[in-house]
Amino acid sequence: MSGLRENGLWKRELRESELRESPHKSAPAVEVRDCSFTYAGSSESVLTHVDWSVPKGAFALLVGATGSGKSTLLSLLKPEISPAGACSGELFVLGEDPRALSVGESARRVGYVFQSPDNQIVCETVWHEMAFGLENLGTSQGEMRRLVAETCYFFGMEDWLHASCDELSGGRKQLLALAATLVMKPRVLLLDEPTAQLDPIAEKNFLHALFRVNRELGCTVVVATHAPRPMLDYATCAYRMEGGRVEELPCLDGLSERQQLLVPDGTPDGSCAFGMRLEGGTGAGEGSASQEGSVSRGGVHGATRLAATVRLERAWFRYDRAGSWVLRGMDFTAYGGSIHALVGGNGCGKSTLLGIMAGSLKPQRGACRIERAAKALLPQDPRALFVAETVLDELMEWSRAARYAQVDALAMLERLDLTGLESRHPYDLSGGQQQLLALGKLLLVKPELLLLDEPTKGLDMEARRSLASALIELRGRGVAVVMATHDLDFVEQVADTVSMLFDGEIACTEPSGEFFEGNVYYRP
Structure with missing residues (x-):
């Protein structure tokens, strides 16, 4: 037939x-x-x-x-x-x-x-x-x-x-x-x-x-x-x-418009909903790291790149001895005070690379060197971070170790636009709300290396703007942000540097503006 x-x-x-x-x-x-x-x-x-x-x-x-x-x-x-x-x-x-x-x-x-x-x-x-x-x-x-x-x-x-x-x-x-x-x-x-x-x-x-x-x-x-x-x-x-x-909706044309995350001078469009109060938390943006020059990119200007925060040197990785290599001789560096995007097809190794930088995976060959210890990973499925019965308890889980109080967790709820959901079970939130809750939980510990796997998944435009604001503020305080994402619109407007992964290696690493100027298929 x-x-x-x-x-x-x-x-x-x-x-x-x-x-x-x-x-x-x-x-x-x-x-x-x-x-x-x-x-x-x-x-x-x-x-x-x-x-x-x-x-x-x-x-x-x-x-x-x-x-x-x-x-x-x-x-x-x-x-x-x-x-x-x-x-x-x-x-x-x-x-x-x-x-x-x-x-x-x-x-x-x-x-x-x-x-x-x-x-x-x-x-x-x-x-x-x-x-x-x-x-x-x-x-x-x-x-x-x-x-x-x-x-x-x-x-x-x-x-x-x-x-x-x-x-x-x-x-x-x-x-x-x-x-x-x-x-x-x-x-x-x-x-x-x-x-x-x-x-x-x-x-x-x-x-x-x-x-x-x-x-x-x-x-x-x-x-x-x-x-x-x-x-x-x-x-x-x-x-x-x-x-x-x-x-x-009487007309579909309104859904075709591309909305800006940032105003023309590269600052966040609107107030920072997260309002990241990181004073005294990182030390990375307080002159403790040596400057290595400015980052050139298409959207945000004036960023200053600090010393390397994480560096992979000839790293090889596969999930089992008989399997194919996911990463092959990978060299990669992320700097404090920068937002570095990882792009590429499904299965190209972006999440694996983040896992190695987070320490949850270890390369079979080569090395991964972290200059600062405070790191946090937002996984593709935010529920992997959830252990509590309520939203508020979720945010308070690491309060003793990270030395923050309930007032900080409540302030984070307000910045996440989750106020009123304190007693809701995390699994009863929408996908986008779960994403915001997991991100807020990580931000409360004030990481110096923030690793994000598909951070805009499930987020509407206002939430994406808030996320862009938070990342830009973190960058300004010297935090190194590395995000793996398919959201090329977000990458073009927010990232300083873009690396494309292909066949287990870095095919190219370029400033964001140059990457999208020369790309035929990977365009927002």
Whole structure:
């Protein structure tokens, strides 16, 4: 059977199934009526009398500020992952209340793709991950093989069907999460920040696959995102969450504008929400380190580079003896008083390099030399830092060792715009709020070397501006900031220096302005 015939068969089955199972043939794909939601243990509603309707066959975008309730709203349409709390109002997916569906009916009606594929992938190999959901639905062996085969053909996964999930790049992991959801043939697909951890090329490939799912398979797609610009060529409608409600945007053009993080003279655009009070905390910016000259870059001017804070010398690293080298003879230096960005494709070694600088990984050959001991790492998944039951307790965990008081933690909550969430469990925060909480926890210990892995993931524009302000202030105090990121817009406006990793090595290291002037594909 040809790929086109398989796709046609799948699309016909979806339509026949929809007509057979739903008596509400004219119902929207998603409909929410007078819906309110309050998290358990909280007195403040996240959703307030929400009315929302998404037509069948749409490619819909859902935008809004960090913590506005986008993820909460989508998760309520998938009861298996809905948060604990009080929910009122009516919810419908293709005319049926999703809370009344069995697990099998829910899987075939609504698919959900998380921001991080590592939170969704549960099996060791691609083949088993593709079959996992079907096995749980009691699908026959023959039907399972057919569905896996046609889905793999649709996404071009044949060459890595038997690969280990742990060895996949970030782009392939996200594609696998999408394919493993679609193999169960849902007719509505909900995605929460699905491209936040993808490099620019992987993002384009993923969005094209999602476009094909929408147009060729007739699947309604709803994407919650802080980065709508790359999706505008595919979107048919857009909605904004604000003040606990949803409103339709009459025009998509407003989502295409590129917003500035900094004013023209290179200073933060607006007040520094973090207000980093680091006096007496680092010593790095108080003349204790020798100056080595000025950093030349495209956005921020007048920065002064201090002595080297961390240096890798001919470092080699691999995760197991039989595996491939992730880093090969890596030479890298980061300086105090500078913001150094690491860019490159998924799986190129950026996170590994940060892990070595943080001390959680050790090179098998070569050396990593840290001139100052105070360092902190923000991992890709901020929940790796969470151990407490409440937001405030989370910020207070290191207070004794780092010598700060509760008043400092409360001030940090205010700067993070998390005031009022002190008693909320960290896992009940939105993805962007979790990112801010983890960052605030690290900043309270006043590191001299700050390592950030995808720091803007899940952040809206205002939060990204606050982050830019915080990093610039830290740089001014002599802190060395090294961030691995796919957010090239943030890199261009904030970073002093950019290094591109490729094939286990540094392909180039240039001032930010020069890097983007000469780059063909890696551009914001």
